[in-house]
Amino acid sequence: xxxxxxxxxxxxxxxxxxxxxxxxxxxxxxxxxxxxxxxxxxxxxxxxxxxxxxxxxxxxxxxxxxxxxxxxxxxxxxxxxxxxxxxxxxxxxxxxxxxxxxxxxxxxxxxxxxxxxxxxxxxxxxxxxxxxxxxxxxxxxxxxxxxxxxxxxxxxxxxxxxxxxxxxxxxxxxxxxxxxxxxxxxxxxxxxxxxxxxxxxxxxxxxxxxxxxxxxxxxxxxxxxxxxxxxxxxxxxxxxxxxxxxxxxxxxxxxxxxxxxxxxxxxxxxxxxxxxxxxxxxxxxxxxxxxxxxxxxxxxxxxxxxxxxxxxxxxxxxxxxxxxxxxxxxxxxxxxxxxxxxxxxxxx
Amino acid sequence: xxxxxxxxxxxxxxxxxxxxxxxxxxxxxxxxxxxxxxxxxxxxxxxxxxxxxxxxxxxxxxxxxxxxxxxxxxxxxxxxxxxxxxxxxxxxxxxxxxxxxxxxxxxxxxxxxxxxxxxxxxxxxxxxxxxxxxxxxxxxxxxxxxxxxxxxxxxxxxxxxxxxxxxxxxxxxxxxxxxxxxxxxxxxxxxxxxxxxxxxxxxxxxxxxxxxxxxxxxxxxxxxxxxxxxxxxxxxxxxxxxxxxxxxxxxxxxxxxxxxxxxxxxxxxxxxxxxxxxxxxxxxxxxxxxxxxxxxxxxxxxxxxxxxxxxxxxxxxxxxxxxxxxxxxxxxxxxxxxxxxxxxxxxx
Numbered sequence: 001x002x003x004x005x006x007x008x009x010x011x012x013x014x015x016x017x018x019x020x021x022x023x024x025x026x027x028x029x030x031x032x033x034x035x036x037x038x039x040x041x042x043x044x045x046x047x048x049x050x051x052x053x054x055x056x057x058x059x060x061x062x063x064x065x066x067x068x069x070x071x072x073x074x075x076x077x078x079x080x081x082x083x084x085x086x087x088x089x090x091x092x093x094x095x096x097x098x099x100x101x102x103x104x105x106x107x108x109x110x111x112x113x114x115x116x117x118x119x120x121x122x123x124x125x126x127x128x129x130x131x132x133x134x135x136x137x138x139x140x141x142x143x144x145x146x147x148x149x150x151x152x153x154x155x156x157x158x159x160x161x162x163x164x165x166x167x168x169x170x171x172x173x174x175x176x177x178x179x180x181x182x183x184x185x186x187x188x189x190x191x192x193x194x195x196x197x198x199x200x201x202x203x204x205x206x207x208x209x210x211x212x213x214x215x216x217x218x219x220x221x222x223x224x225x226x227x228x229x230x231x232x233x234x235x236x237x238x239x240x241x242x243x244x245x246x247x248x249x250x251x252x253x254x255x256x257x258x259x260x261x262x263x264x265x266x267x268x269x270x271x272x273x274x275x276x277x278x279x280x281x282x283x284x285x286x287x288x289x290x291x292x293x294x295x296x297x298x299x300x301x302x303x304x305x306x307x308x309x310x311x312x313x314x315x316x317x318x319x320x321x322x323x324x325x326x327x328x329x330x331x332x333x334x335x336x337x338x339x340x341x342x343x344x345x346x347x348x
Numbered sequence: 349x350x351x352x353x354x355x356x357x358x359x360x361x362x363x364x365x366x367x368x369x370x371x372x373x374x375x376x377x378x379x380x381x382x383x384x385x386x387x388x389x390x391x392x393x394x395x396x397x398x399x400x401x402x403x404x405x406x407x408x409x410x411x412x413x414x415x416x417x418x419x420x421x422x423x424x425x426x427x428x429x430x431x432x433x434x435x436x437x438x439x440x441x442x443x444x445x446x447x448x449x450x451x452x453x454x455x456x457x458x459x460x461x462x463x464x465x466x467x468x469x470x471x472x473x474x475x476x477x478x479x480x481x482x483x484x485x486x487x488x489x490x491x492x493x494x495x496x497x498x499x500x501x502x503x504x505x506x507x508x509x510x511x512x513x514x515x516x517x518x519x520x521x522x523x524x525x526x527x528x529x530x531x532x533x534x535x536x537x538x539x540x541x542x543x544x545x546x547x548x549x550x551x552x553x554x555x556x557x558x559x560x561x562x563x564x565x566x567x568x569x570x571x572x573x574x575x576x577x578x579x580x581x582x583x584x585x586x587x588x589x590x591x592x593x594x595x596x597x598x599x600x601x602x603x604x605x606x607x608x609x610x611x612x613x614x615x616x617x618x619x620x621x622x623x624x625x626x627x628x629x630x631x632x633x634x635x636x637x638x639x640x641x642x643x644x645x646x647x648x649x650x651x652x653x654x655x656x657x658x659x660x661x662x663x664x665x666x667x668x669x670x671x672x673x674x675x676x677x678x679x680x681x682x683x684x685x686x687x688x689x690x691x692x693x694x695x696x
Binding site: 159160161164165168169208209210211212213214215247249250267268269270273289290291292294295296299303306326328 | 516517561595597621637639674
């Protein structure tokens with residue numbers, strides 16, 4: 001197996017820097033759009049293990065990436081809790097029944113993962129079989145805070161006034177919600193590991209809208225709990241966990257303290273600055289600005305080289321974008337990115 | 349005159365911490381909405397010195413704030429360059445003629461400030477006369493990078509793909525644009541000082557979407573030039589400059605190096621962490637999360653106290669939100685904020 005990715009997460013020497021791309025299975029690929037059209041809509045695609053497997057594997061046929069990531073949505077967990085998810089292209093996710101009262105939160109059911117989210121586990125098993133050891137498979141979940149923002153707001157948000165109102169005025173109730181979501185996330189990620197996921201990533205997309213004390217209390221506390229729980233249940237086999245808080249550059253030290261294996265970084269912080277702050281305690285994943293992929297191939301290659309140089313001669317770097325790839329990107333730019341990472345980072 | 353604000357910007361002792369609120373003249377005030385309706389639309393309000401003066405003074409009648417800020421829009425400068433600004437409520441600003449080619453940028457005219465933006469200077473003179481020394485008046489501008497994003501994108505943006513495409517693929521042309529905008533901004537701010545502005549703030553609303561090297565090269569370089577130029581022309585009288593890059597927490601040290609007097613901070617970085625990094629070199633302005641104002645008065649007061657404690661017993665703090673106040677806020681929460689700042693920070 002190509003184990004560069006897992007070795008880098010363990011800060012072990014590699015022959016060259018491993019690379020994968022957030023949302024590497026996605027709308028920028030014509031073959032993805034074809035399967036998506038076939039599925040009817042986005043959620044139907046997520047819910048079909050065969051189609052989810054197919055789109056997970058698509059980028060691996062084009063690019064020499066060092067990991068596959070399960071194709072799914074971060075909102076499957078709240079959907080399984082009965083909130084009624086729908087996803088409209090260009091509009092984003094909406095919940096039919098957002099959480100608007102104490103009762104809504106108190107009545108939120110626990111999730112039976114195999115019953116409600118069996119389709120995800122089936123996809124994981126299928127993908128592992130199809131990958132046949134070629135590269136490792138990453139499972140993932142949204143963070144409790146991030147899932148809670150969607151559950152309370154009812155969809156995407158710019159100002160987060162409802163969920164922050166709940167947090168400021170009824171912190172106890174907010175913690176009750178986060179606690180329930182956190183339990184479900186731990187069960188969900190553990191089930192993914194049992195089904196075959198070889199690494200895990202937790203996406204805290206909206207942690208960066210919080211103040212420092214609110215981040216520590218309402219987001220990081222639960223990330224910490226997830227990391228600890230996964231370590232405890234992993235029966236000797238250690239499945240590495242990557243924590244990614246978008247806009248979390250101010251909090252690298254406490255994120256590293258959770259015991260996670262790697263921190264995902266967006267592009268606003270330099271890898272060298274991040275390394276200085278967290279040392280060799282964790283690996284770092286990132287962090288090219290996704291908009292560089294709109295530029296010429298020459299610029300893409302130069303930016304890859306700059307980022308590799310910025311990390312420097314050391315182990316523990318997984319190359320990635322600083323956020324998901326945009327739907328309008330030309331696939332050949334991704335090829336340039338991936339090939340340049342491998343070429344320019346070749347250990348001599 | 350109440351000079352707490354100016355003293356704090358100079359890191360001099362004050363009797364209590366000064367406070368003002370970004371967008372303190374705005375839609376959350378019923379008396380503002382009345383004048384706005386009277387003016388017809390937002391730009392007409394900006395372009396009437398009398399009405400702009402009136403709404404500038406409105407928050408001072410309700411709250412004991414320590415500074416007034418000119419009511420205007422950051423996009424008056426590109427509008428004066430002929431891009432054809434319109435602002436629709438709920439949609440945001442649009443330019444009729446965004447910059448889409450090399451020729452568009454090369455043909456961009458220099459701005460004759462007194463001809464094109466005389467209405468702003470007239471508002472500044474009127475406000476100074478009306479304030480009659482009660483509190484200092486802050487003038488402002490958008491940063492060159494931030495103005496350029498709107499000029500190239502044609503309005504607000506989420507991904508900034510056009511302006512970043514220009515920056516990545518034609519950096520020389522991007523600098524030509526920024527250079528022209530920077531000249532206009534320097535002239536604009538100098539004219540505001542000549543008309544009576546006693547402090548200046550530069551809003552770099554979109555600097556935070558850049559990588560570290562891109563921020564230094566395409567945004568901070570021009571902020572630096574602005575600070576230097578304003579120092580050089582101020583004939584002995586020093587007009588303090590506040591630089592505010594939203595999402596700029598990673599770059600406090602280089603921002604402080606520009607020679608600015610104060611750094612505006614959003615709420616994602618703690619004041620104590622920021623102070624540790626920049627020392628006594630600059631004052632700090634901020635940084636309450638604006639969504640706290642949706643919470644109860646008790647919570648607002650506790651959060652004000654937490655932020656004051658976090659800054660600690662030292663000179664050089666101007667209390668503010670970490671971003672503009674939202675239109676849906678109850679004005680009495682602002683009263684709680686302002687009064688709590690003064691009460692809780694009273695020097696003994």
